Amino acid sequence: MKKINILVTPGPKLSNVDFYQFITSQANHIKSLGDTMLTDAELRNLVITILSFAEDFNKAILQVQKNLKSxxxxxxxxxxxxxxxxxxxxxxxxxxxxxxxxxxxxxxxxxxxxxxxxxxxxxxxxxxxxxxxxxxxxxxxxxxxxxxxxxxxxxxxxxxxxxxxxxxxxxGRRAESITKDSAKAISLRRQVNEQYQILSSYVLLRAKMTDDAQYAEALQIINTIRKEYNELVARHKAALKAAEEKKKAEEKQKEEEQKKTKKS
Structure with a gap:
């Protein structure tokens, strides 16, 4: 069996919108390889299933957003x-x-x-x-x-x-939405993620066991998009850290100004 690696998925760290785009981007890119290359019916079915679940998930998160824009x-x-x-x-x-x-x-x-x-x-x-x-x-x-x-x-x-x-x-509206529509979105996201894990594991296993180009191409797509979104998560984390450090510096400056005001 060949030594082939798959990058860590950033899925759990993504917002609902980013998660939807992360999943559908991979599925659509694999689907775009075409029936000529995608001769594995099981792989094609996995991609179709994920896209179907993803669309249901997208409808759920759009409903949540709609409720917050009344x-x-x-x-x-x-x-x-x-x-x-x-x-x-x-x-x-x-x-x-x-x-x-x-x-x-x-x-x-x-x-x-x-x-x-x-x-x-x-x-x-x-x-x-x-x-x-x-x-x-x-x-x-x-x-x-x-x-x-x-x-x-x-x-x-x-x-x-x-x-x-x-x-x-x-x-108040957000709380209502979380109770109703968000519960549905959470359930659907879990289902999408389960199907995605099946797809990723299947592609990785087949890429290790055979020299078939369809699996190598699919794995390349998965790794490329995982790398892109892992970098997105890293940038977001760095931005949050910078914002927190800026906030602490501003609070410290305010404290110093207050001390000066009291002395004067």
Whole structure:
């Protein structure tokens, strides 16, 4: 038996959407080898079965996403987007003040807002977290005096309330979705993964036992796509680590600024 290796699958570490693409990419590439090369009826059937299960799985995860994009959620999101715009407009108007203290405060707040980018264009989850972070900074010792100086407190409170209202509705809907549709998606993902493991094991075994090109080609496809997605997982892990380190550095800087403020 030949010594042939298969790369470790990144499947368990992938999101539902990435997992679906990971599976269907391999199955479709193997299928595209054509009937002339794929003479093994068992291999063809395994590929067809996986694609069928994968489509059912995709429908389930799309249903979960649809439940989280209902009209009432969209309305709540629009409300908080308006609050963001109102807050930014108030700060911008303050940059035209003839009062030097107000002008300094407005410029300081503008600089901070610029670091957050276009919050309203972020994904729903990311927007919620970003607004929470922004509000926390505005309410912190560094920026609170600036907020009060230009009379921004009411609009900040409005944004905080609108974001909390959105999160309450969104998280409640998410919980309902997890209870119903997500349970179905989890079950289907498990079935897809079981079929994928059968396919991978079958291809590896046949590639080791024979010199038939269809198995060598199929194994090459599996390894190539596994390598691609393993690299994706590694990049994501590195990005999370960098974000965590950045967060710790910012928290440390805030603590130092607070200490300086207390001393002064």
């Amino acid at each position: 009209d009432d959620i969209a309305t709540k999101n629009q409300v908080r987007d308006i609050s963001i715009s109102a807050l930014k407009s108030w700060v911008k108007n303050a940059t035209y003040s003839t009062d030097e203290a107000e002008l300094r405060a407005a410029n300081g707040l503008t600089t901070l807002l610029d670091t957050y980018g276009d919050i309203a264009r972020m994904s729903l989850d990311k927007e919620s977290g970003t607004i929470d972070k922004l509000v926390a900074e505005f309410e912190g010792p560094t920026y609170k005096p600036m907020v009060e100086k230009i009379g921004l407190s009411a609009r900040l409170a409005r944004l905080k309330a609108d974001n909390n209202a959105f999160k309450a509705l969104y998280e």
